[in-house]
Amino acid sequence: MNDLQFQKELQTNPFKLDEAMLAYLAQNPELKASVQKARAFDQQIEEAFDIEIPEGLEERILMKQSFFVGEEAKSNDESKVDQAVKADLSAALDSASNDQPQMDISSAPASVTKLQPKTLPWWGFGGVAASILVVVFSLNLWQAPNSSPLVKSTDYVAHIMTHVEHDPEHLTAFKEPKSEQDLHKLFLAVGATVQQPLSEMSYAGECVVNGQKGLHLVMQSPTGPVTVIVMPGQQLAAMEAFKTSGYQGELLPVKGGVVAIVAHTMEQVASGHMRFFKAIKFV
Amino acid sequence: MHNKQDFFEKLVSAYSKDLYRYAYWLCKQPTVAEDLVQETFMRAWKAIDQLKDEKVAKSWLITILRRENARMYEKYQPLLLEIEEDHVAEDVHSEPLPQLEKAQLQQFIMQLPDEYREPMVLQIMWGYTGEEIGQQLELKLATVNTRLFRGRQQLKKMMIKGTKSGDFTSLKKGGR
Numbered sequence: 001m002n003d004l005q006f007q008k009e010l011q012t013n014p015f016k017l018d019e020a021m022l023a024y025l026a027q028n029p030e031l032k033a034s035v036q037k038a039r040a041f042d043q044q045i046e047e048a049f050d051i052e053i054p055e056g057l058e059e060r061i062l063m064k065q066s067f068f069v070g071e072e073a074k075s076n077d078e079s080k081v082d083q084a085v086k087a088d089l090s091a092a093l094d095s096a097s098n099d100q101p102q103m104d105i106s107s108a109p110a111s112v113t114k115l116q117p118k119t120l121p122w123w124g125f126g127g128v129a130a131s132i133l134v135v136v137f138s139l140n141l142w143q144a145p146n147s148s149p150l151v152k153s154t155d156y157v158a159h160i161m162t163h164v165e166h167d168p169e170h171l172t173a174f175k176e177p178k179s180e181q182d183l184h185k186l187f188l189a190v191g192a193t194v195q196q197p198l199s200e201m202s203y204a205g206e207c208v209v210n211g212q213k214g215l216h217l218v219m220q221s222p223t224g225p226v227t228v229i230v231m232p233g234q235q236l237a238a239m240e241a242f243k244t245s246g247y248q249g250e251l252l253p254v255k256g257g258v259v260a261i262v263a264h265t266m267e268q269v270a271s272g273h274m275r276f277f278k279a280i281k282f283v
Numbered sequence: 284m285h286n287k288q289d290f291f292e293k294l295v296s297a298y299s300k301d302l303y304r305y306a307y308w309l310c311k312q313p314t315v316a317e318d319l320v321q322e323t324f325m326r327a328w329k330a331i332d333q334l335k336d337e338k339v340a341k342s343w344l345i346t347i348l349r350r351e352n353a354r355m356y357e358k359y360q361p362l363l364l365e366i367e368e369d370h371v372a373e374d375v376h377s378e379p380l381p382q383l384e385k386a387q388l389q390q391f392i393m394q395l396p397d398e399y400r401e402p403m404v405l406q407i408m409w410g411y412t413g414e415e416i417g418q419q420l421e422l423k424l425a426t427v428n429t430r431l432f433r434g435r436q437q438l439k440k441m442m443i444k445g446t447k448s449g450d451f452t453s454l455k456k457g458g459r
Contacts, residue, residue: 012432
């Protein structure tokens, strides 16, 4: 080993001194200063690599993932219902066609066999029609119980903000359901179930937004309250974020309704989103 | 499903910050870096059943992120400053390195060509060995070592040149 080789190895990795380098260092102790210098330089670089992380990064990652999981579950359920409906319809049609009258040729003279035309009995038609009606009815019920058209998100935001700002005491008041059963009932009324306790929930109660009954929740966080409003029976085309009057929020389509999450910062919204969807499932 | 979700949350908690830093030093833009990390974790979630060994989670995530980065941008050939190694070895080692503000050093690191900067991030920030860097970047060990050496040399040269000229913004840009 020579000085050039030593320096090259050192500049490749100042913290990895192999046997050859250690032996060379022992013979040339003045090179210890080079080693210290190289390590100090790497320390500087390491500190420079350490950049500031955007606030709420983790929450936003989990928020996006939980939304994806919800959408996936929704489309899986839709496809299961589609398949079930198709199976029902197919079974209904098969059943109707199998109930045709059988041809009886045993009584006819052997020399003559008249073929009778096959006809579907009147109740066969009725049976098929009834099955189709049932299917259509089920589809209709499942898709949109109130048959609500898609709502404009701007209208939604306006209604939500009117509701949130109308009674700001909700943000600091403490009002929880009297029992766990009552809590479950509250959520069932909006088409949801409670999978685990909602952390730091300070308020939960029915509300009316633009004439529609919904659920109003407030969750506390170290940086401020987060409001969640669940509107069953509404439809939204896609998830949207909004910013208005000093608040930020998001509107999320969920199974059977829409969820609005409102707070003063997006980081609070993201944190609220994560906590809410971890605890609540829409059925 | 509960375990899968818990595991995913642990991955996010353990690696999201370092992945962001890595993404930032790859693409050099904070908003793009966050997009890269978001996409990385979404792809990780979709493929999480394929991760058989938790010990390789870190390199698995880095691989996904690098692929996302490649998908986002067309790779172009960075300007390579051809530095004679002997000259640098003699010149830069003896010169005292200026004490720079962190922001100034970050600026120089930004100006390094991608192929020098990336191995340095993996080695210095993630603690990867030369062999591990080679596996991750699909390079031979000798190539990795050369790039690590040249990266440090070039950085030193920029720091010394910058200090002498008194202008830290006038240096030739490398990378994107």
